[in-house]
Amino acid sequence: xxxxxxxxxxxxxxxxxxxxxxxxxxxxxxxxxxxxxxxxxxxxxxxxxxxxxxxxxxxxxxxxxxxxxxxxxxxxxxxxxxxxxxxxxxxxxxxxxxxxxxxxxxxxxxxxxxxxxxxxxxxxxxxxxx
Amino acid sequence: xxxxxxxxxxxxxxxxxxxxxxxxxxxxxxxxxxxxxxxxxxxxxxxxxxxxxxxxxxxxxxxxxxxxxxxxxxxxxxxxxxxxxxxxxxxxxxxxxxxxxxxxxxxxxxxxxxxxxxxxxx
Numbered sequence: 096x097x098x099x100x101x102x103x104x105x106x107x108x109x110x111x112x113x114x115x116x117x118x119x120x121x122x123x124x125x126x127x128x129x130x131x132x133x134x135x136x137x138x139x140x141x142x143x144x145x146x147x148x149x150x151x152x153x154x155x156x157x158x159x160x161x162x163x164x165x166x167x168x169x170x171x172x173x174x175x176x177x178x179x180x181x182x183x184x185x186x187x188x189x190x191x192x193x194x195x196x197x198x199x200x201x202x203x204x205x206x207x208x209x210x211x212x213x214x215x216x217x218x219x220x221x222x223x224x225x
Numbered sequence: 226x227x228x229x230x231x232x233x234x235x236x237x238x239x240x241x242x243x244x245x246x247x248x249x250x251x252x253x254x255x256x257x258x259x260x261x262x263x264x265x266x267x268x269x270x271x272x273x274x275x276x277x278x279x280x281x282x283x284x285x286x287x288x289x290x291x292x293x294x295x296x297x298x299x300x301x302x303x304x305x306x307x308x309x310x311x312x313x314x315x316x317x318x319x320x321x322x323x324x325x326x327x328x329x330x331x332x333x334x335x336x337x338x339x340x341x342x343x344x345x346x347x
Contacts, residue, residue: 103249103347135253137245207255208260210253211233211256211262214231215262220345222345225238225346225347
């Protein structure tokens with residue numbers, strides 16, 4: 096079965112975003128496919144390469160990076176949500192003349208059309224947060 | 226890139242202006258309509274407050290959501306529903322809603338949901 100995930104809560108508040116990463120891992124382990132993970136609203140915080148979590152908490156970014164690098168899961172941040180939260184990749188940082196990129200390279204930034212496409216191409220769209 | 230003819234229901238459960246979720250919901254509905262999906266919009270619980278008349282968002286420095294709602298029919302989003310019980314609880318006069326919305330009871334909501342391919346809740 097083809098799954099897509101929609102993540103709307105920040106890894107800085109609660110564990111919903113982390114649950115999404117664990118769910119994605121479980122989906123793949125069960126032999127299903129993740130078509131795309133789309134991060135919207137506060138969920139776009141997930142892509143931050145600068146967030147620092149206390150040592151006694153799990154690294155919220157690492158789960159996603161592993162999904163992207165080891166399993167080829169596509170991670171997409173909503174562009175309008177990302178920009179207003181200071182989540183910029185290299186090209187957006189250059190476009191808005193900001194000092195540096197803040198998004199981890201495992202993530203890409205794109206429009207809401209990618210969420211619409213994900214819902215149309217997937218058997219299940221599972222929402223986390225909101 | 227997408228299969229036309231998919232039916233998507235966007236469910237708005239949070240009040241406007243208190244967070245950016247309502248805005249994210251409407252943006253999602255507009256994006257889906259732009260990609261030729263059939264979009265149904267349902268306001269539920271605190272989300273029915275989106276349908277309050279005479280909203281003025283200038284003082285909080287945000288875009289006026291009522292104006293955005295009023296433009297939905299221009300983007301072919303005409304299937305707008307509101308939970309009857311929630312609207313009653315907030316004493317909403319749906320005649321004054323910024324976008325025409327049909328009041329529905331729980332049975333009708335259940336049927337609408339079961340006819341959609343995907344539900345996205347905000």
